[in-house]
Amino acid sequence: MAKTSQAAGLHRASLAKLHDLDAALELMYYGWRGMTLEADDYLAKQGLSRPHHRILYVVARRPDIAIGALIEILGISKQALNRPLNLLLERKLLTSKRAPEQHRSKLLRLTAAGQRIEQRASDHERKVMRQAFERAGASGTAAWMAVMEAIADNN
Amino acid sequence: MAKTSQAAGLHRASLAKLHDLDAALELMYYGWRGMTLEADDYLAKQGLSRPHHRILYVVARRPDIAIGALIEILGISKQALNRPLNLLLERKLLTSKRAPEQHRSKLLRLTAAGQRIEQRASDHERKVMRQAFERAGASGTAAWMAVMEAIADNN
DNA sequence: GCCCTCATGTCAACTATGTTGACTTGAGAA
């Protein structure tokens, strides 16, 4: 969990471009870095990290989600989910309860504390995006979204 | 190393949007995924992965780079660099030789085989970007770049 | 020649995030 925000590799390296699209590859890399850097710092201060945030993010947007559905969305195994999920339950950032009729599955929900942390972490990321979109204007933002959708839906 | 390209979590999850910028956060996540998916599959078939590709990518663009400079650019410790770098040397995808006058540092260079693998892996990524840019046109591409630069340079 | 610095290399111990496989538990349904 990066303490060393000033450490090497955090400035964008200036590499010769072998292909005209190399700049785009590097922008994807450094863009992800730029968006997540402050959020990860905040999470580290809470003793949490990106996998915890991903869980909180999804549960915030799918209250009463079952564990199996969460595994599906996150794309990890239940064993990999186990540790971070239990930590969030122990910390009382999440609650789990049996469904009223469907007792086979457990339903997850954020507590007030969990909502606060999820919101603050995501706010760091949204702040970065908001500033970039403000500079780009509405049409630039729409263009960015269109390009990103094409990239995301490639597979 | 993801074999299961059809596995869970690889389709974009449809989550309720709590904030208007949530779509942007998810596009960054799935965008990175979409760009790297095929390249990572290709690399896995070669017995390599993302860190190896990052080394090959940088050395391709900075022939005769010293180890210390590589560490700087990658932003990892020399101990972390050690394993993937030695694998690439053993596989003869990289060569290292002493500098003619500055014997203290070793200079890294890609072999022909290393160049081929670097190029093919990066080609998978560039292909995704090219297709997205073709749909967006020149002005959409420029707008995307401007937004990504603002995000990347946030820190 | 002797020592200091500096780049590199290596060993150990640790953390975090993921994997597969095997097994248990507990609730509902046939």
Next chain:
DNA sequence: TTCTCAAGTCAACATAGTTGACATGAGGGC
């Protein structure tokens, strides 16, 4: 009662990173 299914748990492993400590080998200063 038995079968199924969601969830939980344990072990072993792989990968990618961290710090700390120490070794090696080349140049430079004196």
